[in-house]
Amino acid sequence: MKSFADLGGLVYSTESGRMCPDCRQPVAQCTCKQNKPLPTGDGIVRVSRETKGRGGKAVTLVKGVLVDEAALTQLGKQLKAACGSGGTVKDGVIEVQGDHVERVMAALQKxxxxxxxxxG
Known part of the structure; x- marks a missing residue:
């Protein structure tokens, strides 16, 4: 039988809340996030509209933003508020629900x- 440490270790502590599985520190003091490099690219943010796999519903995608994960989440929040719709940030891509390409482009240029x- 495996020990509990082999199963992935501590995930939550009543003393300090959620724990990082990699560095075993509280999420607020996690050290492994700080070592992640910034994404690389040509510096051009690309905005597109997609409907694939979403039941015909349009989604505006924002790719190529060269900022860290926290700043990308904050930018996604600003873009969603500017469009008045929902969305998410997945794998370095901001998804805004609906066809808001022009609004998103204007907000990013600003x-x-x-x-x-x-x-297209």
Whole structure:
């Protein structure tokens, strides 16, 4: 039989809350997040519209933003608020529900990003 440590270790502590599975520190003091490099690319943010796998519903995708995960989540929150709709941030891509390509491009340009429309 395996020991509890082999199963992945401590996930939650009543003393300090959620724990990072990699460095075994509280999530607020996690050290492994700080070592992640920034994404690389050509510096151009690409905005596109997609409907694949979503039952015909349109989603605006924002790719190529060269910021860390926390800043990307914050930018996603700003874009969703500007469009008045929901969305998410997955794997470095911001998804905004609905066809908001023009609004998202305008908001990103206002924030100082170099923006291109991708796709049709």
């Amino acid at each position: 924030l100082g990003h170099k923006v291109k429309r991708a796709g």
